[in-house]
Amino acid sequence: GAVVSQHPSWVICKSGTSVKIECRSLDFQATTMFWYRQFPKQSLMLMATSNEGSKATYEQGVEKDKFLINHASLTLSTLTVTSAHPEDSSFYICSVQGNTGELFFGEGSRLTVL
Amino acid sequence: DAKTTQPPSMDCAEGRAANLPCNHSTISGNEYVYWYRQIHSQGPQYIIHGLKNNETNEMASLIITEDRKSSTLILPHATLRDTAVYYCIAGDYGNNRLAFGKGNQVVVIP
Numbered sequence: 546g547a548v549v550s551q552h553p554s555w556v557i558c559k560s561g562t563s564v565k566i567e568c569r570s571l572d573f574q575a576t577t578m579f580w581y582r583q584f585p586k587q588s589l590m591l592m593a594t595s596n597e598g599s600k601a602t603y604e605q606g607v608e609k610d611k612f613l614i615n616h617a618s619l620t621l622s623t624l625t626v627t628s629a630h631p632e633d634s635s636f637y638i639c640s641v642q643g644n645t646g647e648l649f650f651g652e653g654s655r656l657t658v659l
Numbered sequence: 660d661a662k663t664t665q666p667p668s669m670d671c672a673e674g675r676a677a678n679l680p681c682n683h684s685t686i687s688g689n690e691y692v693y694w695y696r697q698i699h700s701q702g703p704q705y706i707i708h709g710l711k712n713n714e715t716n717e718m719a720s721l722i723i724t725e726d727r728k729s730s731t732l733i734l735p736h737a738t739l740r741d742t743a744v745y746y747c748i749a750g751d752y753g754n755n756r757l758a759f760g761k762g763n764q765v766v767v768i769p
Contacts, residue, residue, distance in 0.1 A: 646751075647705045647708055648703075649705055
């Protein structure tokens with residue numbers, strides 16, 4: 546399956562700052578990548594679909610101006626949490642979709658906003 | 660996507676086969692059954708998927724009933740590292756917006 550890597554694995558930032566999380570597909574060219582958020586003891590929630598060379602598609606209730614997504618190449622998508630607040634503290638995960646519909650996920654990035 | 664039902668938790672003995680059930684009685688003909696697992700503080704890991712036939716790979720076996728209303732994921736020799744939340748999901752092939760639900764917290768006991 547595809548190998549997906551995220552960076553950083555964890556990040557702590559001050560309230561009001563912006564944080565960028567990278568998602569790389571190491572061995573698979575992905576025209577589409579997916580971003581999820583997971584709060585403690587809850588399941589994954591799809592935030593947005595990242596499309597290479599075009600705008601991301603956001604799920605209902607997800608603020609596109611707060612969660613900026615860029616997918617500039619077939620192997621890299623970035624999620625920037627702008628003006629982060631403590632309620633944005635969460636586990637952010639990306640994925641790519643394989644040729645038979647299965648999803649391959651990154652290791653996740655844990656964001657803590659102080 | 661069809662709704663799936665899993666037990667919220669179960670214990671399995673190390674070294675024994677672990678049989679993880681999943682009900683998906685409203686599954687439609689073109690929906691696959693996907694299994695993933697998530698070890699604590701890690702991203703989910705794809706395990707296996709199938710449509711009608713039983714499937715096996717290096718990680719597990721997937722047994723789908725003939726009426727496709729339920730399935731069982733079998734971990735042939737459970738190890739402590741198999742402790743994780745296991746998600747059974749039914750969805751169309753290529754549907755990336757799969758709903759993960761709460762899953763089944765499986766604990767492998769020495």
